[in-house]
Amino acid sequence: MDAHEFTTALLTPEAAPPEGLTDPAGRPAGRRFDVYRNNVTASLADALETGFPVLVKLLGQATFRQLALIHLRAHPPTSRALSQYGADMPGFLDGFAPLAAYPYLADIARLELGIRRSYHAADAAPLSPEGRNPEALMALCPRLTPATVLLSSAHPVLSIWRFNTEPGAPKPQAGAEAVMITRPQFDPAPHLLPQGGLELARALDGTTTLGAALEATLAAAPRADIAALLTLFLGSAALTLPERP
Numbered sequence: 001m002d003a004h005e006f007t008t009a010l011l012t013p014e015a016a017p018p019e020g021l022t023d024p025a026g027r028p029a030g031r032r033f034d035v036y037r038n039n040v041t042a043s044l045a046d047a048l049e050t051g052f053p054v055l056v057k058l059l060g061q062a063t064f065r066q067l068a069l070i071h072l073r074a075h076p077p078t079s080r081a082l083s084q085y086g087a088d089m090p091g092f093l094d095g096f097a098p099l100a101a102y103p104y105l106a107d108i109a110r111l112e113l114g115i116r117r118s119y120h121a122a123d124a125a126p127l128s129p130e131g132r133n134p135e136a137l138m139a140l141c142p143r144l145t146p147a148t149v150l151l152s153s154a155h156p157v158l159s160i161w162r163f164n165t166e167p168g169a170p171k172p173q174a175g176a177e178a179v180m181i182t183r184p185q186f187d188p189a190p191h192l193l194p195q196g197g198l199e200l201a202r203a204l205d206g207t208t209t210l211g212a213a214l215e216a217t218l219a220a221a222p223r224a225d226i227a228a229l230l231t232l233f234l235g236s237a238a239l240t241l242p243e244r245p
Helices: 003-011 030-051 053-059 061-074 089-094 104-120 134-138 157-163 197-203 210-220 226-235
Strands: 149-153 177-182 189-192
Touching: 030 053, 030 061, 030 104, 053 061, 053 104, 053 157, 061 089, 089 104, 104 149, 104 157, 104 177, 104 189, 134 210, 149 197, 157 177, 157 189, 177 197, 197 210, 197 226, 210 226
Parallel strands: none
Antiparallel strands: 149 177, 177 189
């Protein structure tokens, strides 16, 4: 019995227990294996429910549970850390024909994964403009913090997320949205990126000055509001300075 055979049997409810698997008394571990299989499957499905609460709300718990069971058999975990499980969910949803009429679901999964990744990302001292004159600030070469995550979607992904998580949030309107997730304190926060936001984020590589990055942003997006972008990036703790060697 190899690991692949064991994993396949473990995640396939109709599969027979692997040959040679016995209980402590040396008897075939049929019933014990079934109990173990049910517990493992339930734990993995629970982890997916915990990791994708908005998907659960959009699909309904029963439908999501069925989706989770299909997903976990196609994409078993590769790490012992269940908090990291579900990285394959967006790609899985992109190719899942029964939900093809709801193409925004994959990007909702990407947003929820981004929030989780931001939460677990390494700490970094945020760049603060306090005590710096404008010329000195523009001469710095910041980069995005490890907790800053970008997402560009053809759908109103952040509006959908807010409508399902924030009481009183407006109903989503059709249209593309770009999102930046930051972690200013302990909890990640998603922000709607205005025009030019993605261009600025991509220009801030730790080797380009902030002034040059802003110039590149205006060249790519002439209508970008530079003041608003600076306020968002600096006020949300999205930027840090590279460590000196």
